[in-house]
Amino acid sequence: MTRAMTRLATALLLASAFSAPAALACINDREVELSEHEFRSRYGEQERGQAREEPIELGLAPVGALGALAIAGALYLAGRRRPA
Amino acid sequence: MSASNDRWRPVERRPGLELPSRPARVVLVSFATVTFAALGLLIGGALGPKEVLDLPRPHTIPLVSGGTSLRIAMIHDVLHERYVVHGPAWYRERERRAREAIAREDEAAPTDRLLDLYDDLSAALDRQHRSGEAVEVQRRKLALVERLHGPRPTGPELPPARERGDASRSDAQRYYLEADEQPRAKARFEAMATRTLSPAERAWYRTCANLGTMLIHASFQDAWRGDAAARARFEEGLRWVRHSIELNPLAHFGREVWQAEAVGFFLAALDDASLLTRYDLIGQPLDARSEEVELEELAGSKLRFRGPWRAYQGHRETLEAWAGGTLDEAGRRAAMSIVWDFRSHALRRVGVAPGWAAATRSELEGPAPYDEPVLGILGMWMLGGGPNPHFALALGGVCERINQRHVAWTAYARAIEMAERLWPEASVHERLVAHCRARQTALEELLGEPHDALQARHEAELAFGRRFQEERQRFEAEQLQAGADMDAPDFFAGFDRAFEAQHGPIASPLGDADRAQVRGRKPRGVDLASMSLAAGGLGALLALAVRSRRRG
Numbered sequence: 093m094t095r096a097m098t099r100l101a102t103a104l105l106l107a108s109a110f111s112a113p114a115a116l117a118c119i120n121d122r123e124v125e126l127s128e129h130e131f132r133s134r135y136g137e138q139e140r141g142q143a144r145e146e147p148i149e150l151g152l153a154p155v156g157a158l159g160a161l162a163i164a165g166a167l168y169l170a171g172r173r174r175p176a
Numbered sequence: 177m178s179a180s181n182d183r184w185r186p187v188e189r190r191p192g193l194e195l196p197s198r199p200a201r202v203v204l205v206s207f208a209t210v211t212f213a214a215l216g217l218l219i220g221g222a223l224g225p226k227e228v229l230d231l232p233r234p235h236t237i238p239l240v241s242g243g244t245s246l247r248i249a250m251i252h253d254v255l256h257e258r259y260v261v262h263g264p265a266w267y268r269e270r271e272r273r274a275r276e277a278i279a280r281e282d283e284a285a286p287t288d289r290l291l292d293l294y295d296d297l298s299a300a301l302d303r304q305h306r307s308g309e310a311v312e313v314q315r316r317k318l319a320l321v322e323r324l325h326g327p328r329p330t331g332p333e334l335p336p337a338r339e340r341g342d343a344s345r346s347d348a349q350r351y352y353l354e355a356d357e358q359p360r361a362k363a364r365f366e367a368m369a370t371r372t373l374s375p376a377e378r379a380w381y382r383t384c385a386n387l388g389t390m391l392i393h394a395s396f397q398d399a400w401r402g403d404a405a406a407r408a409r410f411e412e413g414l415r416w417v418r419h420s421i422e423l424n425p426l427a428h429f430g431r432e433v434w435q436a437e438a439v440g441f442f443l444a445a446l447d448d449a450s451l452l453t454r455y456d457l458i459g460q461p462l463d464a465r466s467e468e469v470e471l472e473e474l475a476g477s478k479l480r481f482r483g484p485w486r487a488y489q490g491h492r493e494t495l496e497a498w499a500g501g502t503l504d505e506a507g508r509r510a511a512m513s514i515v516w517d518f519r520s521h522a523l524r525r526v527g528v529a530p531g532w533a534a535a536t537r538s539e540l541e542g543p544a545p546y547d548e549p550v551l552g553i554l555g556m557w558m559l560g561g562g563p564n565p566h567f568a569l570a571l572g573g574v575c576e577r578i579n580q581r582h583v584a585w586t587a588y589a590r591a592i593e594m595a596e597r598l599w600p601e602a603s604v605h606e607r608l609v610a611h612c613r614a615r616q617t618a619l620e621e622l623l624g625e626p627h628d629a630l631q632a633r634h635e636a637e638l639a640f641g642r643r644f645q646e647e648r649q650r651f652e653a654e655q656l657q658a659g660a661d662m663d664a665p666d667f668f669a670g671f672d673r674a675f676e677a678q679h680g681p682i683a684s685p686l687g688d689a690d691r692a693q694v695r696g697r698k699p700r701g702v703d704l705a706s707m708s709l710a711a712g713g714l715g716a717l718l719a720l721a722v723r724s725r726r727r728g
Contacts, residue, residue, distance in 0.1 A: 119389055119560070120382040121270075121299035122292060123262075127559055128244060128428065131259060134683035135247045151225065156706025162713030163209050166720045170201040 208719035209712040216711025217704065224699035224707055231488055233690050234522035235547040237515065241369060241508050242501015244429045246547040248580055248689035251571060254554050255586050256634075257641030258682050261558070263649030264304060269656050271300035286320040291379055294320070295386055307394035314387040321383050325376035328384070331422035332367035335359050338541040340530055348530050351542060356520040358541040368426045369512050370505055381423040385432055388416030392439055393561075400446060400600075407446070414439045418539065428559075433540075434458065434552030437528075438566070440536040445599070451535055452599055453607045457566045458549040459532035460573040462611055485694045487518050519545050526574050546574050565594035569608065572615060580689065582630075585619045588612040589634050644675065644682050 238245035253259060274297035281290045298313040322328075337360040341347030373381060391413030398406030417436045425433060438457050445451045455461055488495060491514045497503050498511050523545035528538060553567045572587030591598070591612045598608045620627055651671040652662075660667060675682070699707075 119295075119299045119302060120385055121295045123299075124428065124559060127260065128555075131250075131558065132244045134681065135250060135686060151700060152703045152706035152710070154706075156702075156709040159706070159708075159710035159713030163709070163716045166205050166209070166713070166716030167202060169720055170205040171198060 205716050205719045208715040210715075212715025212718075213708045213712030215715075216708040219711070220699055220704045220707030224703050227696040227698055227700040229485070229489070229694045229696045231485060231692055231694050233692050234488070234519065235545075236690055237495050237499050237519060239365065239430065239515075239519065239545075239548060240426045241498050241503055241511075241515075243426070244551060245499060246551055247686055248583060249684040249686050250554055251550060251575065251580070251583050252586065253641070253682075253684050254557050255568065255571065255583070255590050256637040257563070257645055258637075258684065259558050259641075259645075260648065260682075261562070261645055262303075263653060265649070265653035265656050266662065267300040267303045269662055270296060271304070273662070274300060283320065286324045288324070288375060288379060291317060291321060291324070291382070295382055298386055298390060302390050302393060307390050310390040311387065311394050314383065314390055318383055318387065321379050325379050328380050328419065329374075329377050329423060331377075331425075332364070332371075334363050334367070337539070340533060340542075351530050355525045355542045361541055362516060364425050365516060366512050368424075369515075370509050373424060377423050381420050381427065384416045384420035384423065385427070388413045388418075388420060389435070389560075391416065396442070410439075410443065414443065421539075428555055429551040430548050431552045431555035431559075434549050435556060435560075437536065437538055437540065438556070440538060441532070444536045448535070449599065449601050449604050451532070452604050453611075455529060455532040456527075456570040456573050458527035458544075458553075458570045458574075459529045459536070459538070460527050460570065460577075461529050461532075462573075485522075485692075485696075487514075487521065489696065491518065523547060524578055526577055527570075546578055550574055563590065563594060565591045565598045565608075568594065569598075569612065572612070576615065576619070581619050581623050585616055585623070585630055586634050586637075588616045588619075589631065590638075592616075640679070641682075644679075647671070647675065 235246040274293050278290065278293050278297065281287070281293065283290065294313055294317040298310040298317070301307070301310040301313065338358055340351060391409050395406040395409035395413065399410040414436060417432055417439065420427075421432050421436060437459075441451070441455075441457055441459075454463060494511045494514050495518060497507065498515050503511055525543035526546045527549055528540045528543045532538070533540065550571065553571060557563060557567050568587045568591035572584045572591060575581070575584035575587055589612075592609055595605060595609050595612075598605050616627070620630065623630075648668070648671055652668070655667065656662060
C-alpha cells in the first residue's frame with residue numbers, strides 16, 4: 093500500500109512537472125537557414141584551418157639507407173684499381 | 177709473411193680463368209644491383225607494410241550535396257548547451273517587427289514576401305510558447321498560399337516502400353541484414369539530389385512544416401490528458417509534417433523525417449506507454465533480447481561491408497566534391513549512386529527496430545545510417561524545443577553503438593538530469609532512469625574512469641554552455657533595448673569576439689573523432705624505395721662476394 097501510494101505521489105508530481113515529451117520543432121522562418129549555417133560554420137572553419145600534417149615515420153628507411161650504402165660500397169670496391 | 181700481407185699478394189691467374197676487367201666488374205655489380213632492386217620492388221609491393229591513411233569518417237559525407245554533415249563534437253556541444261539560442265526578448269522584437277511589416281502588405285494580393293512574414297510571426301509566437309496563436313497565423317497563411325500558388329503539389333513519384341515482414345525472428349534478421357535495400361528512400365534521395373524546389377513547392381513545404389509543428393506544440397499536453405479534440409489536432413499536425421516531407425524530404429538535414437517519426441512514437445506511447453521502456457525515440461531497442469538481433473545484424477554487416485574505405489579511396493574526389501557542394505547538377509547526377517552506395521555500406525545503421533516501426537506506423541523502411549537521426553535530433557534540440565530527455569536517451573544509444581563512449585555517457589547523464597520530463601507515469605520514468613544508470617555503469621567500466629570524475633567534468637562543461645547562452649541572451653536583450661537592429665549582420669559581433677577572447681570558441685575542437693587511420697592497399701613510397709634499395713644492396717654485395725670467390 094505504501095509503495096502504491098509512493099508511486100501515485102510520484103506520478104502526480106511528474107504529471108504536474110511534465111510539459112511535453114518533446115517540443116519538436118521544424119519551424120521555417122527567416123532565421124532557420126542562418127542558424128544552421130552559423131552552427132555548421134563553427135565546425136567547418138575549424139576543419140579547414142586544421143591542416144593535417146603527415147607524421148614523420150621512418151618505417152623501413154634505415155634498411156633502405158643501409159642498402160644504399162652497400163650499393164655504393166660494392167660499386168667502389170668493384171671499380172677500384174687493384175694494387176699491382 | 178703475415179696474413180695481412182698475404183691479402184695483397186698478386187693473384188696467380190689460373191689457366192683458363194680470366195678475371196674481369198674493372199669496367200666489367202662495375203657492370204656485373206650494377207646488373208646485380210638493378211636485378212635485385214627490381215625484385216625488391218616486386219616483393220615490397222606484395223608483402224611490404226601498407227600505407228596508413230588518415231581519412232575522414234564516413235559520416236562526414238552528407239546525404240545532401242553540400243549539406244550539413246555530422247561532427248562528433250556537435251553531439252558533445254549540443255548535449256552541453258554549447259550553441260546559440262535566442263532569448264524571449266529576441267522573439268518579442270521579431271513578433272513586433274513582423275506585425276508591422278505585415279500591416280504594410282496587401283493581403284488581397286499576396287506575395288511570397290508576405291508568406292515569409294507570416295512564418296516569422298508564427299515562429300516568434302511559437303517560441304514564446306503561444307503555439308495556439310501561431311497555428312491561427314499559419315491557417316491564415318494556408319489560404320494565402322493556395323491563392324498565390326494554387327493547390328498543394330504532390331512531390332516526386334516514389335516506388336512502394338520495402339516490405340518489413342511479420343514479427344518473426346527470421347523476418348527480423350532479414351530486415352536487419354538487408355537494411356541497405358530501401359527502394360523508396362533511395363528513389364527519394366535521387367529525386368531530391370538533382371532538383372530544386374519551385375516557388376510553389378517551397379511555399380507549400382514551409383507552410384506544411386510550420387503548421388504541422390505548431391499544431392503538435394499546441395495540442396500535445398491536452399492530447400496526453402485524454403482530450404480527444406487535442407489528439408485529433410496532434411494527429412493533424414503529424415499529417416502536415418508528413419506532407420512537408422513529401423515535398424522536401426531532405427530539408428534541414430532531414431529534420432522533419434525524424435520529427436514525424438518522434439511524433440508517431442509519442443502518439444503510439446499515448447496508447448501503450450510500455451513502448452517507451454522497450455525502445456527510444458528513433459526505435460533503438462532498450463532491452464537486451466532485442467539487442468541480440470541487432471548484434472547479429474552488426475556481425476553480418478561487418479562481413480558484407482568490408483571495403484568502405486576502399487570505396488572512399490576509389491571515389492575520393494567525387495565524395496569530397498559532394499560534401500563540399502561544388503558539383504553542378506550533372507555532377508550530382510553522376511555522383512548519386514556513388515554517394516548512396518558509400519553511405520549505405522560505410523555507415524552503421526541504427527534504430528527503426530521492426531517492433532517499433534510497426535507500433536509507430538513508421539514511414540521509414542528500415543534502420544538508418546546513424547548520422548541521419550543524430551542530425552535530426554540535434555536540429556530539433558537546437559532549433560526546436562531545446563533540451564529533451566528523449567533526445568538525450570536516443571543520442572546515448574547511437575553513440576554507444578558507434579563507440580563514442582564519453583559522448584554516450586554524457587547523453588545518459590543529460591537524460592537522467594531531465595528525467596522529470598521523460599514520461600509522467602512513474603513506472604516508465606523509473607525504468608528509463610534505471611536504464612540510463614545501467615548504461616552509464618557499463619560505460620564507466622569500458623572507459624576505466626570513475627563515475628564522479630565523469631560527472632564532475634560533465635557538470636563543468638554544462639555550466640560553461642549555459643553561461644554562454646545566458647550571457648548572450650542578456651547581451652541581445654540589452655542591445656535590443658538600446659535600439660539595435662536585430663537583422664544587422666554584426667549584431668552579436670561584439671559579444672562573440674569578447675567571449676571568444678576570454679574563453680575560447682564555444683564549439684569544441686574537432687579532435688580525431690571524425691577521422692580514422694586506415695591501412696591502405698599500397699605500401700608507402702618510402703618503404704617501397706627502401707626495400708628496393710636494400711635488395712639492390714644485397715645483390716651488389718652478393719656479386720662482389722662471387723667475384724672475390726672467383727679471385728680466391
